[in-house]
Amino acid sequence: MGESKSRGELAEIRTTLASLASTSGSSKGETAVTAKREVFKKIINYITIGIDMSSLFMQVMTCAVSSGEDVVLKKMLYLYICTYAQSNPDLTLLTINLLTKDCKDQDPTIRGLALRSLCQLRVANLIEYIMSPIQLGLQDAHPYVRRTAVMGVLKVYHLDKAAVLNAGMLETLQEMMVQDKDAQVVANCMSVLKQAGAAQRLVSRSLVIPLLNRIKEFSEWAQCQVLEAVSGYRPSNEQEVFDIMNVLDDRLLHSNSAVVMATVKLFLHLTLSMPPTHQQVLERIKDPLQTLISRDHFETAYAVLAHFLLIAQRAPVLFSQIYTTFFCRQNEPSYIKSLKLEILTAIADETNAYEIATELTEYVNDIDEQLAREAVKAVGRIAIEVQDVGGIIERLLGFLETGKSYVTAEAVIQIKDLLRRYPTFAEACLASVSSIAPEDLVEPEGRAAFIWILGEYGHNIQDAPYLLEPVGTSFADEAVPVRLALLAAVGKLFFKRPPECQRLLGTVLSAAMADANQDVHDRALLYYRLLQQSVQEAERVVGAPLPAISHFAEEQSAELRDRIFDEFNSLAVVLRAPSATFIQETPVSPAEDVLAPGASAETPRAAAGVDEGSALLSSHEQEEALIDTSTSNGNSPGASLLSTSPPAAAPASPVSALDDLLGLSGNDFTTPAPAPSPPAPALSLDPRPLLTPASFQASWAALEPALRFTHPLPPSALAAIEANNHQDFCRKTGAAGIATMASGGVAPTFRFYMYAKPTGGSAMVLTEAIVDKTMGSASVTLKCADAAPVQPFAELFRRQLDAMAGVDQLGPALQSGWRLSPRSSMGPNVL
Known part of the structure; x- marks a missing residue:
């Protein structure tokens, strides 16, 4: 209609x-x-x-x-x-x-x-x-x-x-x-x-x-264009610099903020090579910038404040006497207040630190939680940078008694940073910190900071082991930063107060070695191995005192600030990063197909008919190789030390002295060890599986990786694959029921695309194996619509890789070369 x-x-x-x-x-x-x-x-x-x-x-x-x-x-x-x-x-x-x-x-x-x-x-x-x-x-x-x-x-x-x-x-x-x-x-x-x-x-x-x-004939937009163009001009002498500045001096009083900021940029860049004049310029631009900040246009004020922060970080002394300009007003939005607090922190010195800290203390009681956190953080930074002014640390410690959990957590974090910079302040801070109960700190960062203080200075806190004990019993329920901090704190405190921390260390190590998080798991194994090898060495590594740090990693470096200063009056100052970090000039090329058009074999064959001329192309060439997360069946005597689960060995094995010392032998105070994983069932493969190249490529593109692992190869296996153009490997895998779809490559990298069909099942197991001679390993990716045969097939494929060197199974000599795998999403890691 x-x-x-x-x-x-x-x-x-x-x-x-x-x-x-x-x-x-x-x-x-x-x-x-x-x-x-x-x-x-x-x-x-x-x-x-x-x-x-x-x-x-x-x-x-x-x-x-x-x-x-x-x-x-x-x-x-x-x-x-x-x-x-x-x-x-x-x-x-x-x-x-x-x-x-x-x-x-x-x-x-x-x-x-x-x-x-x-x-x-x-x-x-x-x-x-x-x-x-x-x-x-x-x-x-x-x-x-x-x-x-x-x-x-x-x-x-x-x-x-x-x-x-x-x-x-x-x-x-x-x-x-x-x-x-x-x-x-x-x-x-x-x-x-x-x-x-x-x-x-x-x-x-x-x-x-x-x-x-x-310049006065131009519109405001055109004046900005002129000033931007002139900022790239380098005068031939100082007199020319003064002439330019005299002509443009009235532009600093312009009603348009863009014209003022463009003029400020020009003046600063013209006088960089003239330090005395540059200082005079900084003094001259204070009033125009303050005028722009005092206006009610908050978006403009935010941009000006961002530039003011950059200038104040370069020359804080020149702006230390106008600190009251940056006190927060009630009607200002939170983003303006947050930026003002950073400026107050940057310009704080011996002459104004106490007055600034007094003002910031008032903000801690504000109903805005974010402002209160920023105020506590600002007081902590001032205490770190201006340590000679009395009363600031007392204000920071007073925040612990406000009764607000988020203020307490932020105060503990700042006290931790203060002690990292000035360990001599520990005596003044520990009494207040030790009065806090762990349940008063709900946020992970605050709990982690509190635990760090107890671990680092627990020898001076009488109740330190007993404050950590309830956190240790609820280890599995804590956040990852808290678990890591607790592991390190208990490890340090054990060497300072062994009788009181012995059972606690056993509890934490037992729970950490059974942890699914890779960082927690690996650190616990490291501590356990050090203790087993030598208590003295463990104390030297784990209990070593931390040196006082000179700066924090999150602080912006002077070199980075200089790069941002070169882009003054641009978005780089607001974002606090050079424009090259957020402007992408080169487009990302699209991903390539799994197999190149010429890489497919003409007919499906077993391993006896390998297509030597096929080009291999993997869509996962840039993915990180991951070591297998399945359970090893090795019989090494030290296997019980390398995993949270006991190896497949006789249950009547004797308990080590270290396990008995730390209470890891089944004491009620410890976390029971998980039951051993059942051995993977034997896998039977179809001796002659059939799969067309088109079906292989379609299935490979549709399926998600079921398992990825990296398998170490001895030099003899790598030499065998390179010497005979990897035909022997394809024949041996073919005899085991693993057919080759395509293979190829040039030293030091060889690629194999294979497939196998488990007997009694309909799902094919697709395999991509990349052998890297320089790394001495094979990176394997398995894909299958059915998850059941993946793990047994992985064990079978590893044996085929080892067979290239005449090794039928993973023996102790090969296991000794294993190392900790990178973080994996496939489950608990085995070494």
Whole structure:
């Protein structure tokens, strides 16, 4: 119904345009122009709501041409033409004569509109028709036409760079920057040259001096363009620097914040090589920046404060006396308050630290939780940076008694950082910290900091082992940072107070070695092995005192601040990172297919028919190799030390002295060890599985990896694979029921794509094996629609890899070369 209505209205408009096109006469002409305007407005309205009006192209053109010099109709006609230029290039060609003719009209408004529309057609094969009108427009007597022509140069540049360069238009724009009397034309020339990559043309003295002399003639946007261009100019002597600054000094008082910030950037960059003058500039810009901060435009104030923070970090002494400017107001949003607290922290010194800390203490009681946290953090940073001022540490310790859990947690974190920087403050802080109960700290970071203090200074805290004991019994319920901190703290405290921490250490080690998190699991194994090897060595490694640190890793380096300062008055200052870190210039190439078009074998075969010429291409070439997370069946005597689960050995094995000492032998206080994993069932494979290359590739792309592991290979196996072009390996796997789909590669890397079908099942096990001679290992990826045969198949495939060196199973000699695997998502790790 709606479509038929649209067709009816379209026919009505077509009829109206045809009748209006034939209207002539002076008296009737005015009435006809009004009627045409109404019809054109209706057409533009339909275009706006998404209705295709391109079928009226000829009627619109005819009606518009007969309308004479009516500017309103011309604007709507040009809008209509530009709308359908790219989608209907053939129809657009019909408008070239009309637009070219209007570019020579007596009315400068029509000339400019026609030239702008001509440049907006964006049809590559029409460039030759556009160049001549642009060149005429650059020489036009009216400034509006020249402005339009200058911007038209940029539009053509994006379509055909060579045409603009060959016509010498960039050189023409450079001359117009000096000679043209219209300020907006000059500003447009600057913008075009900069976007066309010719910014180096703007830094010569012959251009900079004329631009600065007429800076007040430009609009605010153009003034920013001029100041940005001049910031790249390097004066020849100091007198020239002073002349430029004298000319632009009143720009610091401009009402527009962009002009002020551009002027500040220019002054700072001009005087970098003149330290005394640079200090004077910093003093001069304080008042203009404070004026911008005091305005009610919070978004502008935030950008200015971000720049103020960067300057204050470079020269905090110059701004230390205006610290009250950065006190928070009640009506300010949280992002403004947070930035002000950072500035207060940066400019705090011996003269103002106590007053700043007093103000920050008031913010701790604010209903805004985030502001309260930031205030506590700021007081902690001031206590670290200005350690000679009394009373600040007492204020920090007083936050522990506020009764607010988030304030207490943040205060403990700051006290921990304070003790890391100044261990001598421990005596003043430990009494207050020891009065806290672990249940008062709910947040993981606060609990981890509290545990760190107890572990590092537990010899001076009488109840330290007993404060850690309830956390140890609930080890599995704690967050990962808390578990790691507890493991380290108990390890240190054990060497300081062995009788009280013996059972606690056993509890924590037992729970940590059974932990699914790789970091916790590996650290517990490290501690356990050190204790088993030598208690003295364990004390030297685990119980070593930490040296006082000079700076924290999260602090921004001076080199990074200098890089950001080079991009002053840009988004880099607001984001606190150089633009190269958040602007990506090189697009990411799409991922390649699993198998290259020429890598598939023509017919499915077993391993006896390996396609030696097949190219192999894996979509996982850049994935990290992961060591197998399944349970080893080795019989090494030390296997019980390398896993949280006992090995497949006789249950009556004797308990070690260390296990008995730490209570790991089944004491009620310890966590019971998990039951041993049952051995993987034997896997039987179809001796001659059938799978087409197309099916292999489709299944490989559709399935997610079921298991990935890295298997170490001895030099003899690597030499055997390289020596006989890996045919022996394919034959041996084929004899075991593992067929090869494709193989190949050039030393030191060889790839194998294989498949196998478990007897009694329908799901194929697909395998990708990448043998890397330089790493001395094979990275294997298994995919299967059924998870049941994956683990037994992995064991079978490892035996096939070992068979290349004449090893039938994983013996103790091979197991001794295993190492901790990287973090895996496949389950608990086995060494």
